[in-house]
Amino acid sequence: MNIYQEELLDHYENPSNYGTLPNPDISHEEDNPLCGDRIRIDLIVEDDIITEVRFSGHGCTISQAAASMLTEEIDGKSLTEVKKLTRDDILDMVGIPLGPVRLKCALLALKVLKAGAYGIKGWPGEEDK
Amino acid sequence: MPTPYFRPLDVESIRKDFPIFATTPPLAFLDNAASTQTPRPVVEAMDSYYDTYRSNIHRGIYRISEEATEQYERARDKVAQLINAPRSRQIVFTRNTTESINLVAYSWGSANIQEGDEIVLTVMEHHSNLVPWQLLAQRTGAVLRFMEITDEGLLDFTQLQDLLTEKTKLVAIGHVSNVLGTINPIQSIITAAHAVGAKVVVDAAQSVPHFQVDVQQLDCDFLAFSGHKMCGPTGIGVLYGKVELLEEMPPFLGGGSMIRSVERDISSYAELPAKFEAGTPSIAEAIGLGHTVDYITQANLAALQVHEQELLKYAHHRLQDIEGITLYGPSSPHQKAGVISFNLEGIHPHDVAGVLDTHGIAVRAGHHCAQPLMKWLDVIATVRASFYLYNTIEEVDRLYEGLCRTQKLLTRRRK
């Protein structure tokens, strides 16, 4: 299947929750040095619930669209739920098969989210590979 | 001197040797600087080893082992001829360019490099001709110095005099840049290096596959290349070295095959090249490489070079018309081998390669194992198309059209 699907391109062109928050409870940024994709995620968290989320950064369509999809997914969810997200959840959201290089692009946002929210290092979902 | 006559490449018949091109539409494989396709005669030569004389070399006292040994050594002879090495024992089989360079860095480097010695490189080196020297410098306290490049992507020769001093013990230089395609005038660098008593390692990974390289004419001390970038199999590479250097050098890896006799505490080592070929080597791949040499010399390296120049010139001509494209490296194709690196404004290189892939065009996007050069170019990555003997003008057209479609698809609203 072609990875350049309309849905993905829509997220790339008109990303949800794009921007930064002035006083975030959690803010974290990382890049993927291999391809230069960079993503920052800002969160406002009230009683364990994510009430506001923004992402910013730059990179390829996959990394940016996946970030947009992820922010839609976690808006209003509890941090406990967010902690359970795995690479397979991201793959489900993206909805297309990805090769190993592009997989890292797709997972960057989740990596940033987990590192920011929990200080979990390493590629997300590596433990359940 | 009159130009020697040679028949132009018969690309159509060459393509028939590569089953991977038999699909419709055919795969446009433009990532040859990374690795090339392998023609049937080479695969068949390896099949024949597996099917009819599969055995280890240099030890069996039986017919098929003798046959394997003979074929393995014949491959060495062919490689020696290809680069005009005076003797076959100056050809050491390794896994790839990277291992060849590491062999020099560990074996020659550890015996000859001391604290304060200088190793001269260029900023356009592939990581495999950089990291081994960094490691050597860390082990010994030697210092790395770098030749810069001009805006055109050519080596800056104004620096050479300052760089080469009596402290310089080694110059390690790529013959052809795998990113910019620049053909470096290594002959004059080798002469200048020798004048200050330094040895020269040539990373020929991108030159030996594409044009005639003569180690005696160059007078380089070491030269390294890989089989898989010249239509050969993976897992086989070559190190050429001057006899007196190779003979003086301590072994790199220890084990079987590289010894003459072994006592409990000490061993004596085999003659060249066995001294550097510890353990069972890549036998099928070496035999395959021998047939690869036959294949590209039969096609004719001079004709191959002319063909690649044509593709490159045409690619330059077409691609430079695309709005928002930046081409990296020398603007004149004459100073280049068949590599063209570029970026499309506002589109990530991964996306360019990703969209081209959906049109059956394989190009590389990334840092091409040359991060210092990416930094110098001030980019994170580039897209790279690279040619070999089976590529065609139509494939360059497909690349051009693919790039236009990529722009249409991805240059919409967002920066």
Ligand SMILES: Cc1ncc(COP(=O)(O)O)c(C=O)c1O
């Ligand atoms: C200029 C250059 N040097 C070295 C290498 C390393 O070759 P290999 O990966 O076969 O060791 C490459 C190719 O990747 C190259 O292009």
